[in-house]
Amino acid sequence: ETGVTQTPRHLVMGMTNKKSLKCEQHLGHNAMYWYKQSAKKPLELMFVYSLEERVENNSVPSRFSPECPNSSHLFLHLHTLQPEDSALYLCASSTGLADNEQFFGPGTRLTVL
Amino acid sequence: SQKIEQNSEALNIQEGKTATLTCNYTNYSPAYLQWYRQDPGRGPVFLLLIRENEKEKRKERLKVTFDTTLKQSLFHITASQPADSATYLCALRALTGGGNKLTFGTGTQLKVEL
Numbered sequence: 001e002t003g004v005t006q007t008p009r010h011l012v013m014g015m016t017n018k019k020s021l022k023c024e025q026h027l028g029h030n031a032m033y034w035y036k037q038s039a040k041k042p043l044e045l046m047f048v049y050s051l052e053e054r055v056e057n058n059s060v061p062s063r064f065s066p067e068c069p070n071s072s073h074l075f076l077h078l079h080t081l082q083p084e085d086s087a088l089y090l091c092a093s094s095t096g097l098a099d100n101e102q103f104f105g106p107g108t109r110l111t112v113l
Numbered sequence: 114s115q116k117i118e119q120n121s122e123a124l125n126i127q128e129g130k131t132a133t134l135t136c137n138y139t140n141y142s143p144a145y146l147q148w149y150r151q152d153p154g155r156g157p158v159f160l161l162l163i164r165e166n167e168k169e170k171r172k173e174r175l176k177v178t179f180d181t182t183l184k185q186s187l188f189h190i191t192a193s194q195p196a197d198s199a200t201y202l203c204a205l206r207a208l209t210g211g212g213n214k215l216t217f218g219t220g221t222q223l224k225v226e227l
Contacts, residue, residue: 058214100145101147
C-alpha cells in the first residue's frame with residue numbers, strides 16, 4: 001500500500017459506544033495530523049504529532065483521544081460522542097512540521113446516532 | 114479575528130474556459146499559501162504552494178497568484194475540463210502565532226460543463 005490509509009472508511013456508532021479510527025502512512029513521514037471536516041465548514045485541525053509526540057491539541061473535547069505509537073500509525077479513540085461529532089475525519093502526514101505539503105488519507109465518515 | 118474566505122457558491126463554467134477561484138484572508142501575516150483539490154468522499158490533494166515573497170506560480174494548466182497587499186490569492190485553471198470539477202481549498206500557514214497549523218478555507222466547488 002502507498003500513501004495514507006484510513007480505516008474504517010465508514011463508521012456508525014451510538015453515543016455510548018467506544019470505537020477507534022486508524023491511520024497509517026507509508027511515506028516515511030515524521031508528522032501526522034487529525035482533522036475534522038463538517039459540511040459547509042473548513043477543515044479543523046484537531047491534533048498534531050511530530051516524531052510520536054503530540055505538539056498541538058486545538059481545544060478538542062476529551063471524548064476524542066489520540067494515540068501515536070510510532071511514526072507510521074495514528075489512532076483516534078472515540079467515546080461518548082455527540083451527534084454533532086458526526087463528520088469526515090481526515091488523517092494527514094508530512095515530512096516534518098515545517099514542511100509544505102500535507103498528504104491526506106481518504107477519511108472516515110463518522111455518524112453518531 | 115483571523116479569517117480565510119473562499120466563495121461558498123459553486124462556480125459553473127464551460128469546458129475550455131479559464132476558471133478563477135478566489136481566496137481572501139484577514140489578520141494574517143502568511144508564510145505561504147497552498148491550494149488543494151478535494152473530490153467527494155476523498156481527502157484533499159495538494160496542488161500548488163506560493164510563498165509570501167512570490168507573485169505567481171505555475172504548474173501545467175494551473176496558475177496561482179498572491180497579492181499580500183490585497184490579501185488575496187487567485188487560482189486559475191486554463192482550458193478547463195470536466196475532470197477538473199471538484200472542490201478547491203486554499204490553506205494558509207502564518208508567519209507567527211499560527212503554531213504548526215495550516216488553516217483552511219471552506220472551499221469553492223467548481224463544475225466544468227461540456
